[in-house]
Amino acid sequence: MKYILDSGMGTELHDRGYKVPDWKKSIWSAHALNEEPEAVLEIHKANIEAGCNVITTNNYYVTPNILKREGLENQFESLTQRSIDLAIEAKKDNPDILIALSFPPIDTSFRPDLTPSNEIITEFYERIGQIAKRQVDIILCETMSSIREGLLAATIGKNYSNRVWLSWTARGLSGESLPNGDSLSDAIEQGNELDIECQLLNCLAMDCVTEQIEILKKSKKFGIFANSAVLDHPVKDLGPDCDVDINHHSNTKSVSPKEYAREAKKWIQEGAYVVGGCCSTRPEHIREIANLEF
Numbered sequence: 001m002k003y004i005l006d007s008g009m010g011t012e013l014h015d016r017g018y019k020v021p022d023w024k025k026s027i028w029s030a031h032a033l034n035e036e037p038e039a040v041l042e043i044h045k046a047n048i049e050a051g052c053n054v055i056t057t058n059n060y061y062v063t064p065n066i067l068k069r070e071g072l073e074n075q076f077e078s079l080t081q082r083s084i085d086l087a088i089e090a091k092k093d094n095p096d097i098l099i100a101l102s103f104p105p106i107d108t109s110f111r112p113d114l115t116p117s118n119e120i121i122t123e124f125y126e127r128i129g130q131i132a133k134r135q136v137d138i139i140l141c142e143t144m145s146s147i148r149e150g151l152l153a154a155t156i157g158k159n160y161s162n163r164v165w166l167s168w169t170a171r172g173l174s175g176e177s178l179p180n181g182d183s184l185s186d187a188i189e190q191g192n193e194l195d196i197e198c199q200l201l202n203c204l205a206m207d208c209v210t211e212q213i214e215i216l217k218k219s220k221k222f223g224i225f226a227n228s229a230v231l232d233h234p235v236k237d238l239g240p241d242c243d244v245d246i247n248h249h250s251n252t253k254s255v256s257p258k259e260y261a262r263e264a265k266k267w268i269q270e271g272a273y274v275v276g277g278c279c280s281t282r283p284e285h286i287r288e289i290a291n292l293e294f
Contacts, residue, residue: 005276006047044090051290112180129160167200175208223274261288
């Protein structure tokens, strides 16, 4: 393992008592960029203190489509820049910390059916890249729910950074398929054609990730930032009308930071290049990973 990524921003804001509105109906963790920027700064610092060496900008829900929910679409550029500024401020006493810029889905997470045309997606990622160029170290295309959006994000990311990480999500409980039905295996195979630095898997139960290790290992380098949860009631056939998020939460149970780190140790032993945390992880999870002994 070379890099330890940070923990989930939305989870930590909520657990610290800050307002985090519904991610399906609002701007979710982006709310803090306007209302509680100091909280974002402190969470970045907490992750650095815990032992991560890569922090992710808090612009995951800063997209024109999502900001439109609260009439803030004209703040897209300014909020993206603010997320970068906060990350830069957080690492000022730790120059070796890297900043990963989030290239998020253009619309609601796990809803590839809402993804617009390639032309609109391309313009979206170009706008983020133009804002961030020469300010960040890595572009992290994260929680990609379809091969189409993931490949476009990573292709455009390469125009603005020579370090691009492409992270897929297989939120359905088996971990074998992306939310739109594309297979994870096909996603990794097509991602390899882009010659990017690393492919990852994020935002699903940690044991489901472990089951997909052999597929992940087919990428040039692989990484994982999972949810701090395990499958409780296995469901293989999700059906065409299944809400993968509701299904996830209905069929998983939370685990402790130590339990999460024990699972992460398996990923590292299998050759993971990057390990971190997604939803329901906190800086304590990162600390446990940083303190692992081999």
